[in-house]
Amino acid sequence: MSSLDSVEGLRSRLGEVGYLADDGLATVAHLAMAMQRPLLLEGEPGTGKTALAEALAESFELPLIRLQCYEGIDASQALYDWDFTRQILHLRTLEATGGAVDPKAVEESLFDDRFLMSRPVLRALRESPAVLLVDEIDRADDEFEAFLLEVLSTYQVSIPELGTVRAVEPPIVILTSNRTRDLHDALRRRCLYHWLEHPDIERETAIVRARLPQASAALTDRVVRIAQRLRHEGVLMKPPGVAETLDWVRALHELGRTDVDLASASATIGALCKYREDTDRVRSLLPELVGG
Amino acid sequence: MAPEPEPVADPIAGLVGFTGALRAAGVQAHRAKDFIEAVEHLDVTRREDVYWAGRATLCDEPEDIPIYDRVFARWFAAELVDARQLPTTTAEQVSVAPLDADPQGGQQESEEDVVAAMASSVEQLRHRDVAELSPGERQRLNALLEGLDARGPVRRSRRRYVSSRGDIDIPRTVREQLRRGGEPGPLRHRRRRDRPRRVVLLIDVSGSMKPYADSLLRLAHRAVSAAPRTTEAFTLGTRLTRVTPAMRHHDPDVVLSEVGSMVPDWSGGTRLGEALQAFVDRWGQRGIVRGAVVVIASDGWERGGAELLGEQVARLRRLAHAVVWANPHQGKPGYAPVQSGIVAARPHLDGMVEGHSVAAFDELLQVVRSV
Numbered sequence: 001m002s003s004l005d006s007v008e009g010l011r012s013r014l015g016e017v018g019y020l021a022d023d024g025l026a027t028v029a030h031l032a033m034a035m036q037r038p039l040l041l042e043g044e045p046g047t048g049k050t051a052l053a054e055a056l057a058e059s060f061e062l063p064l065i066r067l068q069c070y071e072g073i074d075a076s077q078a079l080y081d082w083d084f085t086r087q088i089l090h091l092r093t094l095e096a097t098g099g100a101v102d103p104k105a106v107e108e109s110l111f112d113d114r115f116l117m118s119r120p121v122l123r124a125l126r127e128s129p130a131v132l133l134v135d136e137i138d139r140a141d142d143e144f145e146a147f148l149l150e151v152l153s154t155y156q157v158s159i160p161e162l163g164t165v166r167a168v169e170p171p172i173v174i175l176t177s178n179r180t181r182d183l184h185d186a187l188r189r190r191c192l193y194h195w196l197e198h199p200d201i202e203r204e205t206a207i208v209r210a211r212l213p214q215a216s217a218a219l220t221d222r223v224v225r226i227a228q229r230l231r232h233e234g235v236l237m238k239p240p241g242v243a244e245t246l247d248w249v250r251a252l253h254e255l256g257r258t259d260v261d262l263a264s265a266s267a268t269i270g271a272l273c274k275y276r277e278d279t280d281r282v283r284s285l286l287p288e289l290v291g292g
Numbered sequence: 293m294a295p296e297p298e299p300v301a302d303p304i305a306g307l308v309g310f311t312g313a314l315r316a317a318g319v320q321a322h323r324a325k326d327f328i329e330a331v332e333h334l335d336v337t338r339r340e341d342v343y344w345a346g347r348a349t350l351c352d353e354p355e356d357i358p359i360y361d362r363v364f365a366r367w368f369a370a371e372l373v374d375a376r377q378l379p380t381t382t383a384e385q386v387s388v389a390p391l392d393a394d395p396q397g398g399q400q401e402s403e404e405d406v407v408a409a410m411a412s413s414v415e416q417l418r419h420r421d422v423a424e425l426s427p428g429e430r431q432r433l434n435a436l437l438e439g440l441d442a443r444g445p446v447r448r449s450r451r452r453y454v455s456s457r458g459d460i461d462i463p464r465t466v467r468e469q470l471r472r473g474g475e476p477g478p479l480r481h482r483r484r485r486d487r488p489r490r491v492v493l494l495i496d497v498s499g500s501m502k503p504y505a506d507s508l509l510r511l512a513h514r515a516v517s518a519a520p521r522t523t524e525a526f527t528l529g530t531r532l533t534r535v536t537p538a539m540r541h542h543d544p545d546v547v548l549s550e551v552g553s554m555v556p557d558w559s560g561g562t563r564l565g566e567a568l569q570a571f572v573d574r575w576g577q578r579g580i581v582r583g584a585v586v587v588i589a590s591d592g593w594e595r596g597g598a599e600l601l602g603e604q605v606a607r608l609r610r611l612a613h614a615v616v617w618a619n620p621h622q623g624k625p626g627y628a629p630v631q632s633g634i635v636a637a638r639p640h641l642d643g644m645v646e647g648h649s650v651a652a653f654d655e656l657l658q659v660v661r662s663v
Contacts, residue, residue, distance in 0.1 A: 027341065072453075141456055192349060193351055
């Protein structure tokens with residue numbers, strides 16, 4: 001990936017696949033690639049944390065390997081596992097066919113690559129260059145974090161039966177966290193850190209235009225303006241993210257609207273708000289929002 | 293374009309100095325080496341590049357960012373004469389609005405002085421009696437209240453959950469081994485998890501509590517927002533009102549006006565004993581008090597018979613996990629718990645805390661978590 005010569009270069013590559021990064025994010029993503037460090041992204045839901053990993057994979061034409069974290073996840077779900085059932089079947093087959101002559105060879109054949117089930121982290125190391133997305137790391141236990149730290153520091157894993165797997169080129173690693181739990185200092189120290197804000201009005205308009213060029217400009221402008229206002233006034237339990245803005249524009253466009261009017265806005269409000277309280281609140285504000 | 297900045301004699305020294313200033317201002321900034329490495333990948337003469345390199349390597353959490361912004365602005369204002377605008381974060385206005393409303397004062401102060409001055413003024417406000425604040429201070433107090441850690445207490449759950457550690461989960465381990473044709477497989481584990489413990493807040497809104505009711509309700513709102521499913525709030529006066537549903541709105545001002553219209557006995561007299569009796573009869577016995585931490589926020593001025601109050605607190609104590617009394621007058625000099633209500637309730641309490649300042653509220657929340 002020698003094309004990461006500059007921040008601007010990266011930004012325009014991301015732009016080509018429809019991800020419009022601001023100065024900060026473009027700089028930090030460039031740094032993560034240049035320094036071969038994982039990038040830890042935090043921010044409100046809907047600010048484009050996961051989308052960055054997807055956009056990086058798409059623009060560099062790399063496989064995107066995703067590891068979704070959850071409570072209780074352990075190394076065998078992230079790295080590899082031996083397919084025990086198939087190993088046993090293999091052994092029984094050898095017994096049945098009388099093919100087993102040399103016990104050592106039999107043993108070795110059991111730990112063949114074909115019985116190895118690669119999980120996301122191992123796949124990322126083997127298939128690298130790749131983009132590894134470790135989603136919602138804050139949901140995993142802290143032991144898992146420590147394990148991940150080791151892998152991300154060395155970009156290698158040793159499998160006792162097979163030897164060491166080392167990434168030819170370190171994968172681009174994006175970690176996302178929703179801050180439901182404090183991460184270890186050690187992990188933070190290993191990563192570059194970026195806090196993602198919601199995009200400003202110009203950027204969000206540009207994002208919606210890029211993603212939904214078929215929607216009318218007036219509709220896009222109006223919806224973005226409303227979403228921005230709802231976000232900044234902080235009146236909602238869950239302020240809409242960019243994904244919600246996109247959903248709402250899409251919904252109104254599907255209804256054949258070229259601008260926001262009260263009736264259709266009220267009918268499609270579910271695209272923007274995901275709580276009953278928020279829906280009520282936005283409905284009561286709609287005459288003002290749509291009028292203004 | 294802005295004029296080219298003066299070449300800096302030794303950029304590394306400047307960058308290291310900056311990390312020092314950042315630490316002094318309270319950001320951990322333990323990755324100075326990474327910062328230098330990051331800058332080397334960018335353009336050291338570009339202010340934005342240095343800014344983002346530092347933010348990605350020296351900040352650890354969103355709370356660091358406003359501090360980082362301020363220290364950066366000050367440090368590099370001296371280093372480079374470059375007037376380009378820095379990106380600003382919206383969080384800044386909220387979390388670091390200077391508490392001394394004195395704009396001309398701080399010109400020559402170093403960052404540490406500013407931070408120290410701000411910290412001490414917050415500290416003072418934290419300990420001020422909420423009844424004696426000016427409207428401006430009250431606003432800042434509300435912001436402080438918003439920042440309190442209102443996580444509720446927890447209890448051990450009986451149920452066991454699948455986990456990567458803990459006791460061995462025999463059924464799952466056996467099932468796993470059956471799947472392997474009876475060959476031994478990995479051990480599966482399970483463990484108990486902490487579940488939130490219920491908190492019930494009973495807030496006295498009678499006349500004598502008027503100066504504190506507002507802040508206490510805000511506190512209740514914080515607690516309900518932090519644990520909406522396991523926190524209940526009631527107001528006590530001449531009667532009992534359940535205000536939990538009104539607390540569900542996220543804006544404390546809306547909540548307060550809502551509560552104001554719901555509660556019929558606002559600033560009226562106190563019949564604590566009767567109100568508590570109504571509470572225990574209607575709510576307590578039915579279950580919301582069982583295993584909960586109950587907080588009574590009241591000054592204990594009882595117009596009715598104190599005997600009834602004592603009996604009701606004793607009943608509460610038998611139902612609840614713990615009963616804590618928060619008394620706004622307790623922290624004041626010369627106060628002695630002689631009010632008939634307090635005297636009657638005292639033998640049945642697990643704790644008595646102050647209830648007149650943000651610091652006291654913070655302590656109250658801690659007591660609730662730890663009883």
